[in-house]
Amino acid sequence: MMLSKAIRYVFTGGLAAFVDLSVFRFLLAFGMPLSLSATSSWLIAAAVNYSVTSRYVFNQAISRKRALLFLIGALLGLSINVCVTLNLVQQVGLSPLWAKLFGIGTAFVFNFLINLLWVFR
Numbered sequence: 511m512m513l514s515k516a517i518r519y520v521f522t523g524g525l526a527a528f529v530d531l532s533v534f535r536f537l538l539a540f541g542m543p544l545s546l547s548a549t550s551s552w553l554i555a556a557a558v559n560y561s562v563t564s565r566y567v568f569n570q571a572i573s574r575k576r577a578l579l580f581l582i583g584a585l586l587g588l589s590i591n592v593c594v595t596l597n598l599v600q601q602v603g604l605s606p607l608w609a610k611l612f613g614i615g616t617a618f619v620f621n622f623l624i625n626l627l628w629v630f631r
Contacts, residue, residue, distance in 0.1 A: 512626065518567040519622050522559060527614045530555035534610055544599065544606060548592050548613070556584045568630035576629055583624035591617035 533551035542550070560580045564572050591613040598609035 515567050515626065516622065519563065519625070522562045522567055523618050523622070525562060526555040526559035527618070529558050530614060531607070531610060535607065538606060545592065545596060548595050548610065549588070552588050552591060556581070556588070560584070563625065564630075568625070570630055579629040580625065583621060583629055586624065587617040587621040590620055 530551045533554050534547050537547035537550055538544070560577060561572065563580075564570050564576065570576065593613075594616050595606070595609045595613035598604040598612055599606055602609075604612070
């Protein structure tokens with residue numbers, strides 16, 4: 511059961527990552543600062559992710575309570591995502607797009623566990 515959810519979460523996470531990266535790249539292209547671009551793109555991706563994850567991965571209707579729990583977990587994931595992105599750009603010298611990919615990947619693992627064990631238990 512957990513493996514099935516993890517596989518489906520990869521797909522919903524992939525969709526969210528695509529949204530996140532696409533919006534991030536778009537915002538950077540229009541001159542928005544790095545940290546604001548990373549945060550804004552994440553917020554849009556989080557809304558898509560909650561909607562799809564609720565239904566497709568955990569087979570549950572959208573609710574305010576779960577939305578709040580999801581948002582709390584996602585905000586923790588956001589801090590991981592943004593910190594990894596900024597550190598890899600500023601400290602390691604990676605390009606913003608590659609750094610963002612690593613930020614997304616790191617937060618992805620954290621978010622799946624939070625959703626599995628807390629939000630949708």
